[in-house]
Amino acid sequence: MVSCREPYLHAYSNQGVTYITPASGMATAIMPIMTACGGVWIAHGSGEADREVVDELDHIAVPPEDPKYTLRRVWLSKEEEDGFYYGYANEGLWPLSHIVYSRPTFRAKDWEMYRRVNEKFCEAVIQELHGKPGFVFIQDYHFSLLSRLIKNKRPDVVVAQFWHIPWPNREAFRVCPHGDDILDGLLGNDILGFHLRYHCLNFLETINHNIEAIVNYERFSVTRYGRESLIRAFPISIDFAAISEIASSEETEKRSAEIRGDFRVRDKWLGVGIDRIDYTKGIIERFAAIDCFLEKYPAFRGKFVFMQLGPISRIRIPKYREYNDAVYRVMVEINDKWKLKDWQPIIMKKIHLSLGEVVAYFRAADLCIVSSIHDGMNLVAKEFIAARVDHDGVLLLSQFAGAARELPEALMINPLAVDQFADQIRNALEMSPEEKTRRMSKMRNSVERNNVFRWAGHILKEMKKER
Structure with missing residues (x-):
């Protein structure tokens, strides 16, 4: 599992180091899955005391009260976090994807940090695979380049990604100056999921009018470089x-x-x-x-x-x-x-x-x-x-x-x-x-x-x- 937001972060308190569950709809949905299935969850270590509790491999067993899986933390510099998270992801891709009349902002330095952080997470994924076959499940818009980076190094690994926010129509997407790179990156996935069929159709239309690929509207798939990516609707839910x-x-x-x-x-x-x-x-x-x-x-x-x-x-x-x-x-x-x-x-x-x-x-x-x-x-x-x-x-x-x-x-x-x-x-x-x-x-x-x-x-x- 790969996400920007970690399921638990650690902070200092009067009692020493304690843990907090951050506010995140994505984490709320994914945590019970990881608890049930186990595995490794790779995420940005953003808590002030996060480094205090990991081992030499940046691992910690979670949930803290009853460990079921491993959390691998990736460390970002302030420059990387500002450009990748606050800049490109949330001043660029977030308003681009939500039709709320808020103009997105794209800066060259933010794009550079976005690329760098995606590469850093790719390195962490490759390390955690230990050369073995496996499934990699990527979460959200922070990692639009990651699946292609993983596939370039490990074409045998099955990679899926779920895009938790809407996908805009093709006309709105055109304002993104790095659109072709993002689309190519997402087509590194074997499966790319959205909440709604409508978002899937928006994505297929965006591909069809922007980059060289074969779009199959009957199969809801895209073929690029001879490899097919399935585009599917998976409406997310909760642990009822x-x-x-x-x-x-x-x-x-x-x-x-x-x-x-x-x-x-x-x-x-x-x-x-x-x-x-x-x-x-x-x-x-x-x-x-x-x-x-x-x-x-x-x-x-x-x-x-x-x-x-x-x-x-x-x-x-x-x-x-x-x-x-x-x-x-x-x-x-x-x-x-x-x-x-x-x-x-x-x-x-x-x-x-x-x-x-x-x-x-x-x-x-x-x-x-x-x-x-x-x-x-x-x-x-x-x-x-x-x-x-x-x-x-x-x-x-x-x-x-x-x-x-x-x-x-x-x-x-x-x-x-x-x-x-x-x-x-x-x-x-x-x-x-x-x-x-x-x-x-x-x-x-x-x-x-x-x-x-x-x-x-x-x-x-x-x-x-x-x-």
């Missing part, structure tokens, strides 16, 4: 059983009751949103819809509280700093507009939550809002459903999130259509208990059936065919 088990615990029941008590909503409605502070997540649009909702439906003033939770993200990137400031500014304006003596409509906590805390907030809430402007899948929506073991609660889900294709029983929203969004908040709060149960039961059945182990199983089955 694990989240449902947490949600069913007495500890979670107690904590969810405390949450409602803490925010004085025992007799009110509580909404929740859990996201990184990211301009693709539609947080400002969410707040604008709450403002419109309170304007249109005054009976809910003083009776509805919305909790926005999640960590600050990529703050070293100017666009993210500006967005973080804008989110706070909009929240203050709305609260100043509507606040009463003992009530304000929006409460925001910019914190990283443990999975147990996330589940407790989901259990406490009457509704959950996922209002992404553009999203490959969005696992928050599925986590909310898995947490609702009471078959209660309402999910408001952006039509622009990949999860909307799988969860038609959610209340669909267009985050940019503020009045319609506001109406759906009201519809959620006024929905009958029977209708809530009907919708939630169907969504729970769907997510339970299409869980992360089934997702991984489909990919591994395709990889074995290629062996």
Whole structure:
């Protein structure tokens, strides 16, 4: 397994060195797979105390409390991290892939660092293979060059990659100055996976109009240099059983009751949103819809509280700093507009939550809002459903999130259509208990059936065919 984000990072605390599970939808999905299957997970060692706990091979056995696999850490210099991660990956490829009207930035020095880090990870993969046959499973847009680099050195190894974010249409992709190199790199994979068939088609169209290759639309494959790459849709999911088990615990029941008590909503409605502070997540649009909702439906003033939770993200990137400031500014304006003596409509906590805390907030809430402007899948929506073991609660889900294709029983929203969004908040709060149960039961059945182990199983089955 190869990813930029590591499943565990180590930091210093008053008790010495401790570990943290970073906020990452990708890591959330992959961790149970690695725990079940074992192997080696290669990732960037980004924690301040990461070097303190590895052996001479940069290995550490994880999970810390019950080791099941090996984490191999790759070290990056500040220059490499700035150019590779903050620069090319997240100022270039991230906005390029998400249609949210944010212009991507491509710098020659960032591209050089991106190439260098992909080469560094290739070296780590080759070392961990020890000259033996194997499967390499690469995660996400940070490593668009990696599969080709691996295949050039080890053509016998089966390589698959999952692209966790959308793939843009071919016209949008044209602005990338290194597009041909990226496309060639991705075609080093035996299997390249996306969340949706729509993203697969976008990729095939991009290939067909940019580089020399044979595109087979019937097989959903691309042949370049005489070697075929399969392009497949694998909608990612979650460990439904694990989240449902947490949600069913007495500890979670107690904590969810405390949450409602803490925010004085025992007799009110509580909404929740859990996201990184990211301009693709539609947080400002969410707040604008709450403002419109309170304007249109005054009976809910003083009776509805919305909790926005999640960590600050990529703050070293100017666009993210500006967005973080804008989110706070909009929240203050709305609260100043509507606040009463003992009530304000929006409460925001910019914190990283443990999975147990996330589940407790989901259990406490009457509704959950996922209002992404553009999203490959969005696992928050599925986590909310898995947490609702009471078959209660309402999910408001952006039509622009990949999860909307799988969860038609959610209340669909267009985050940019503020009045319609506001109406759906009201519809959620006024929905009958029977209708809530009907919708939630169907969504729970769907997510339970299409869980992360089934997702991984489909990919591994395709990889074995290629062996």
